[in-house]
Amino acid sequence: SSELTQVPAVSVALGQTVRMTCRGDSLRTYYASWYQQKPGQAPVLVIYGENIRPSGIPDRFSGSSSGNTASLTIIGAQAEDEADYYCNSRDSSANVLFGGGTKLTVL
Amino acid sequence: HLQLQESGPRLVKPSETLSLTCAVSGGSISSSDYYWGWVRQPPGKGLEWVASVYSRGTTFYNPSLKSRVTISLDTSRTQFSLKMGSVTAADTAVYYCVRQGIYGDFGRCDSWGQGTLVTVSS
Numbered sequence: 001s002s003e004l005t006q007v008p009a010v011s012v013a014l015g016q017t018v019r020m021t022c023r024g025d026s027l028r029t030y031y032a033s034w035y036q037q038k039p040g041q042a043p044v045l046v047i048y049g050e051n052i053r054p055s056g057i058p059d060r061f062s063g064s065s066s067g068n069t070a071s072l073t074i075i076g077a078q079a080e081d082e083a084d085y086y087c088n089s090r091d092s093s094a095n096v097l098f099g100g101g102t103k104l105t106v107l
Numbered sequence: 108h109l110q111l112q113e114s115g116p117r118l119v120k121p122s123e124t125l126s127l128t129c130a131v132s133g134g135s136i137s138s139s140d141y142y143w144g145w146v147r148q149p150p151g152k153g154l155e156w157v158a159s160v161y162s163r164g165t166t167f168y169n170p171s172l173k174s175r176v177t178i179s180l181d182t183s184r185t186q187f188s189l190k191m192g193s194v195t196a197a198d199t200a201v202y203y204c205v206r207q208g209i210y211g212d213f214g215r216c217d218s219w220g221q222g223t224l225v226t227v228s229s
Contacts, residue, residue, distance in 0.1 A: 031212075033216070035154075042219040042221055042222050043216070043219055044219070048208075048212070048215045048217070049212070049215075086154055088154070088216070089214045094167045096156035096159065096169075096213065097156070098153060098156060100153050101154070
């Protein structure tokens with residue numbers, strides 16, 4: 001099916017490591033991209049491709065993939081990382097897919 | 108530095124047509140390296156892809172919206188547009204224009220407009 005599944009919410013202690021996952025059949029063929037969205041703001045691309053960070057994205061953000069699962073990891077989470085995170089990809093019919101989003105709370 | 112800016116009516120009546128335009132500056136809308144698209148987000152909900160258009164005219168639509176949506180590109184004005192007909196309250200959302208990759212990177216949205224809230228209400 002052409003869907004991407006994310007856990008609705010995760011929490012992490014300040015300075016600790018958190019991993020968010022995204023599952024979907026399309027991820028066996030296409031890379032996921034990850035977006036950070038803070039309240040009232042547009043999403044920002046933080047990871048794409050095999051593990052590429054756009055200019056200006058801190059190196060504590062990293063991505064990985066295995067089978068039908070893509071992961072976004074934040075090593076040493078900061079207070080400013082508290083946000084909603086969305087994964088997305090495409091499917092074989094050239095549809096753009098988005099996961100439902102994960103709300104990250106930094107404790 | 109690429110900039111995308113949405114514009115259009117903020118309030119649309121039910122059953123009427125929603126029309127939005129995205130002005131592109133700081134980059135070429137005629138580039139063969141990108142698609143241009145629309146993504147929307149209902150209040151308090153997640154992101155949903157609406158449609159995409161390529162510089163050569165190729166278009167792709169979300170299957171659930173395809174019958175009501177048209178996306179087009181105006182290279183002379185460096186802008187692209189979205190029209191959605193027969194709108195209902197369910198179409199109330201923040202609409203973002205985006206720049207997308209091509210081929211395997213078609214899903215990647217590397218630049219976003221600030222978004223514009225469109226409310227469908229009588």
